[in-house]
Amino acid sequence: MVQHTATSVVTIERFIIEQERLHPEATGELSGILYDMGLAAKMIANKVRRAGLADILGATEHSNVQGEIQQKLDIFANDTIVKAMDHGGRLCAMASEEEPGIIPIPDNFRTGKYCLMFDPLDGSSNIDVNVPVGTIFSVMQKITRGRHGELEDLLQPGRRQVAAGYVIYGSSTMLVYTTGQGVHGFTLDPSIGEFLLSHPNIRIPDEGRYLSVNDSYEGLWDEGTKQLMRKYRGLEGGRRPLSVRYVGSLVADFHRNLLGGGIFCYPANRKAPGGKLRLLYEANPLAFICEQAGGAACDGVTRVLDIQPTELHQRVPLYIGSRRDVDLATQTFQHHSELVGA
Numbered sequence: 001m002v003q004h005t006a007t008s009v010v011t012i013e014r015f016i017i018e019q020e021r022l023h024p025e026a027t028g029e030l031s032g033i034l035y036d037m038g039l040a041a042k043m044i045a046n047k048v049r050r051a052g053l054a055d056i057l058g059a060t061e062h063s064n065v066q067g068e069i070q071q072k073l074d075i076f077a078n079d080t081i082v083k084a085m086d087h088g089g090r091l092c093a094m095a096s097e098e099e100p101g102i103i104p105i106p107d108n109f110r111t112g113k114y115c116l117m118f119d120p121l122d123g124s125s126n127i128d129v130n131v132p133v134g135t136i137f138s139v140m141q142k143i144t145r146g147r148h149g150e151l152e153d154l155l156q157p158g159r160r161q162v163a164a165g166y167v168i169y170g171s172s173t174m175l176v177y178t179t180g181q182g183v184h185g186f187t188l189d190p191s192i193g194e195f196l197l198s199h200p201n202i203r204i205p206d207e208g209r210y211l212s213v214n215d216s217y218e219g220l221w222d223e224g225t226k227q228l229m230r231k232y233r234g235l236e237g238g239r240r241p242l243s244v245r246y247v248g249s250l251v252a253d254f255h256r257n258l259l260g261g262g263i264f265c266y267p268a269n270r271k272a273p274g275g276k277l278r279l280l281y282e283a284n285p286l287a288f289i290c291e292q293a294g295g296a297a298c299d300g301v302t303r304v305l306d307i308q309p310t311e312l313h314q315r316v317p318l319y320i321g322s323r324r325d326v327d328l329a330t331q332t333f334q335h336h337s338e339l340v341g342a
């Protein structure tokens, strides 16, 4: 990695170019995808910042000649990403949490060797109460031979991702990404409209401070999950208790734990036996980032990045964060399955 001092101002463009130069074989296509995602993020950030004004402005617009209908923000985010990405000649297919099937590249545009998967506005139900939301994305390389990407290209295990990132629209807007050479965070400077390198080479502490879980589902958890949560809380097993922090917006919960150490859990429960979160749009990209930062991610048994996806909108239980906290999940579930098997 090119070293920068804390005082040098490094835009995301400069950083990506410098990273690319370290790889003479790079064609620049991946860098192009990252720039374009940065642009889409700025457009979404701009809209999210004005979300609280929607009703006032909407009412004014209503009496206007245009009579523009206020679009739901997650649909806006989805369309913004599709339009920012479909014409660059770098992608052969896209898939979004907001759309049922593959999003093809229109015939009048060139296609490339990468596929993009994304959750355009995660946690969007939080928008109305001014809680941070985020965009999550994942890039895979195409494996089929045709011009357009196919389902097979999208349904590859997460360990084959070539890039992944998220944008958090919080008190400031940040873009955090990895291409497999560490995790780097950029903060949007709104006065110049640029993402500036603010968090080079992020490392997650081995053991966390925070536990993020929605424990209103406790009555629906199995015994293994209940015991694991007691361990995290220091009620069993003699561990130092973790502090509970749950925003209910995955990107915000993950981001806090990535910087401060901790674990985010969305366990399977009786009503959601596969968990809630999506493997391709949420778990895989964050698992790649987390591992690159020195952390881990599993579904309770299997490393997330080793799961073979079978459908685009597949769900997965998720335990992600500091390595030792994730290990405790695997050990606890293994112990329970041995007891049940015995």
Ligand code: AHM
Binding pocket: 097, 119, 121, 122, 123, 124, 125, 214, 248, 249, 250, 251, 276
């Ligand atoms: P969404 O993709 O419909 O926004 O749902 C995902 C969100 C995550 O951001 C968050 O971690 C989770 O749902 C919260 O779910 P719950 O309210 O069941 O705790």
Ligand code: MG
Binding pocket: 097, 119, 121, 122, 123, 282
């Ligand atoms: Mg989501």
